[in-house]
Amino acid sequence: MSIKSPKIFTTACLLAFCGAASAYTITGTVSDNDGKAIKGASVNLIKEDKSATTDDKGKFTIHEEEVGIKPAFKNAVGYISVNNGILSYSQSSTSPVQVKIYNSLGNQVFSKTLQGAGSYDLSKGLTAQGTYLAQVTVGSAKQNFKFTTKGNFSSAIGSQASALMKDAQAGEKITFAAEGFDTLTVPLGTLDTTLDVKLTKSEPTFKFGYAIGNKPTPSKGCGSASKLQKVKSVENGDQFQIRVGSDTRKYFITLPKNYDNTKPHKVLFALHCYGSSGEDFVHHTPDYDHPTPYYGQQVLDKNGDYIFVSLDAIGGLWNKGQADHDFFAQTLTTLNENYCIDTSRVFINGFSYGAMFSYSLMQDMQSRVRAAATYAVADYNIWLPEGNNMKNLPIAWMNVHGVNDGRCDYSRAKNSALPRILKRNGKADADGNFTDASSEKPEEVKGNTGHVCYDFKNVDERFPVKWCSWPGDHQWTAHDTGNMGVGWNWESTWVPEAVHAFFEQF
Numbered sequence: 001m002s003i004k005s006p007k008i009f010t011t012a013c014l015l016a017f018c019g020a021a022s023a024y025t026i027t028g029t030v031s032d033n034d035g036k037a038i039k040g041a042s043v044n045l046i047k048e049d050k051s052a053t054t055d056d057k058g059k060f061t062i063h064e065e066e067v068g069i070k071p072a073f074k075n076a077v078g079y080i081s082v083n084n085g086i087l088s089y090s091q092s093s094t095s096p097v098q099v100k101i102y103n104s105l106g107n108q109v110f111s112k113t114l115q116g117a118g119s120y121d122l123s124k125g126l127t128a129q130g131t132y133l134a135q136v137t138v139g140s141a142k143q144n145f146k147f148t149t150k151g152n153f154s155s156a157i158g159s160q161a162s163a164l165m166k167d168a169q170a171g172e173k174i175t176f177a178a179e180g181f182d183t184l185t186v187p188l189g190t191l192d193t194t195l196d197v198k199l200t201k202s203e204p205t206f207k208f209g210y211a212i213g214n215k216p217t218p219s220k221g222c223g224s225a226s227k228l229q230k231v232k233s234v235e236n237g238d239q240f241q242i243r244v245g246s247d248t249r250k251y252f253i254t255l256p257k258n259y260d261n262t263k264p265h266k267v268l269f270a271l272h273c274y275g276s277s278g279e280d281f282v283h284h285t286p287d288y289d290h291p292t293p294y295y296g297q298q299v300l301d302k303n304g305d306y307i308f309v310s311l312d313a314i315g316g317l318w319n320k321g322q323a324d325h326d327f328f329a330q331t332l333t334t335l336n337e338n339y340c341i342d343t344s345r346v347f348i349n350g351f352s353y354g355a356m357f358s359y360s361l362m363q364d365m366q367s368r369v370r371a372a373a374t375y376a377v378a379d380y381n382i383w384l385p386e387g388n389n390m391k392n393l394p395i396a397w398m399n400v401h402g403v404n405d406g407r408c409d410y411s412r413a414k415n416s417a418l419p420r421i422l423k424r425n426g427k428a429d430a431d432g433n434f435t436d437a438s439s440e441k442p443e444e445v446k447g448n449t450g451h452v453c454y455d456f457k458n459v460d461e462r463f464p465v466k467w468c469s470w471p472g473d474h475q476w477t478a479h480d481t482g483n484m485g486v487g488w489n490w491e492s493t494w495v496p497e498a499v500h501a502f503f504e505q506f
Contacts (some may be wrong), residue, residue, distance in 0.1 A: 024191035026062040030054045030176055033198050041178040041199070047169040048191070064191075087136065088119045098137040103130065106168060106189010133190055146192065207432030208393055209462055210344050210370070212506060216264035222340035223262055235283040236293055237308070242334060244327045250312040251331050252282045254293070255339075256304030264342035267335060268503070269328070270294040270310045271318070271350030271357050278312030288477050295349050295375075295476070296496030307339060318357035321383040325364055332368060347503050349373040351476040352408060355399075356382045359417060362395045370506055371396035373499045375476030378408035379417040394425040394434050394463040398502045400495055402472030403445060410469070414442070418467060425459040434460060442467040450480050453498065466502060468495075 030041045037058030044051045045062055052060040087099065099120060101110040109132070114120060126132065135144050168188045174195070176184045181199035203211050230238040237254035256265070270281040273289065284290035292299045294308045301308075311327060318324050335341055346369050350358040355374035360382045362372040377399050385391070399418070403410045419438040426435030442454035451470035459465050470478040477493035 024064050026174065026188075026191060026193055026195065028060060028195035028197065029058045030060065030178070031058050031196075031198055032181070033200055035198075038178050038181070038199060041176055041181075044175045044177075045172070045188075045191075046175065047172045086119055086121055087134070095138060100135045101126070102133045102135070102190060106133075106187075106193075131194070133192070206462070207428070208366075208434075210506075212462055214344060214506075216342040217344040218264045219336040219339070219341045219343050221261070221336060221338045222264060224338075225261065226338040228334065228338050234279060236298075237282045237310075239279070240334075242327070242330055244330055245323055247314065247323065249314070249327045249331075250278060252278055252310040252312075253335075254282060254298065254308040256301065256306065258304040259307075259339075261340045264340055265307045266305050266345040266503075267307050267309060267332075267341050267347065268294060268297055269346075269348045270297075270308065271348060271354035272310065272313065272316075273351045273355075274353040275316060276354075277316060278310040281310045282308075288475055289351070291477060291491060291493065292496075295351070295499070296493070297349070297500060300496060300500045307335070307341060309335065313353075313357075318353055318360075319381075319383075322385070324357065324383075325361065325385075328361055329365070329368070343368075345370050345503075345506055347371050347373070349375070349499065351375040352378075352474065353381070355408070360384055362397060363420075364391060366391055366393040366395045369395065371398070371503060373398045373400075373502060375400045375495070376402065376405055376408045376474055377413050377417055379412050379420075392424060394460060395421070396463045396465070396502075396506070397421050397425075398466040398468070398499060400468040400470070400476060400478055400498075402474065402478065403469050404472060405474045407474040414467075418442070418465075422456065422459065422465060425456075425463045425465055427458065427460045434463075437465075442469070445469045445471055447471065451478060451494065464502075464505070468498065 026045065030038045030043070032038055037054070037056070039054055039056045039058065041054040041058070041060070042051065043054065043060045043062065048062075048064070050062050050064070052062050054060045097114040099110075099112045099114065100108055103109050110124075110126065112120070131146065133144055133146055135142065168191050172188045172191070174186050174188055176186075176197055176199060178199055180202055182202050184197055184199055186195060186197065203214055228240055231241055231250075232239050234252065237252045239250060239252050241248050241250050243249075259265070270293075272278055272281050276289070280290060281294055283293060286292070294310065297306070298308055309331065311331065313324070314320060320327075332346065336343060348358045348361060348369055349372065350356075352375070355377040358372050358374045359377050362369060364385050372395065374397070399413065401408075401410050401413055422438040422440065423436050424434055426437035428434050437456065437458040440456055440458045442456070443452055444454075445452040448471045451468060453466055453468040456465040456467070468478070470480075472478055476495060478495050479492045480494065481492070
């Protein structure tokens, strides 16, 4: 049989290529998650011990030339040709013709065993455009062809179709590393490919706490269904109970309507004031203490990112000291185990007695609570762990307080409660220890209208402190028309939006 087409190879010729010291080229680009090219990234092909560095456009190339041909087999069992992606085959033996197709990373996407003689479209069965490797075996002969699918998936062999592409060694991988970014590792099944990768910026590590905008930290409950048994359903939530010491404590959970147990959700605890209850902050006829559930935060959760929790104090008072702290801690642990939460974004807020309890928790639970928002905090009537149990750590804090508050004195909060937090929240030194920022004083509202929210300048940016003053009395729904009276309307309060923005910065 005579062979005239330059794209038809006898098996003897085919076998010669199989014995070649083959070539490969790996090219690609490296960029960040915003698509900006990363210059100077190190690219390392581990098994081949070859490397490259990206240029100012983020491009790289790792290349090995074909160095020669040596004969491998002398027998001839048939003929193979490829023309415009169509494989034609004939043979003098009864051996099956095996066709395997791999994608650019070396993952097998198609396999077919053919008999006798005939033809076969190599793109048949492929569902995506791209560059592929076809490995055809006839008897003891094997050949690799590189082809690229076009719009209708017809295939065309490139000018180097006859060159054997080098198979990757078992466990081959290529790594991408750049300063300030997480190292990326990509497994390779073939050494003739194009890779366009994106590197994620590394999160800095700290002696204590998280970076602003850190990745979510999933809880144990992610990926599993909750095993909690509710006591009853209430409007806008469910009631549960938990044993804390010798007491049975009551709490409420409101899940977002689109709750997903694979997505880490933020958590917000609402701590009720004196004379109220946990259920009041789940649902309540609107008034100036309860305009919407959970201190107005649920209505602002437009995307269902939060799980809301309300705890119930014994007798309506947060005066059980360590037992109340244990109640909070055990409830948070229960959430961790039964729901998918972001353990690095747990927030608390409360008004009056609920603010006092929040203030107490935030100086004891810094490793479990990211930030707190209090309304009319008081520096009395609270319990704090003492001695070796006192945690001298920072926490992000926002307080809203009326300067005319006759129940939780504004001056005492400003001159005692505030400096105690600032003393721990100063910018971290070279050893990661936080400094004293208590000498800084806040700007305050003047006159009978408006409000001033002051962001402290000398605190560590990861632990911001915001102090909001307004010319009001003992209420949390602050507004810009002065104290309750003519023109007062709790629905115009600016507090929920300001608190939501404070929490969302993390």
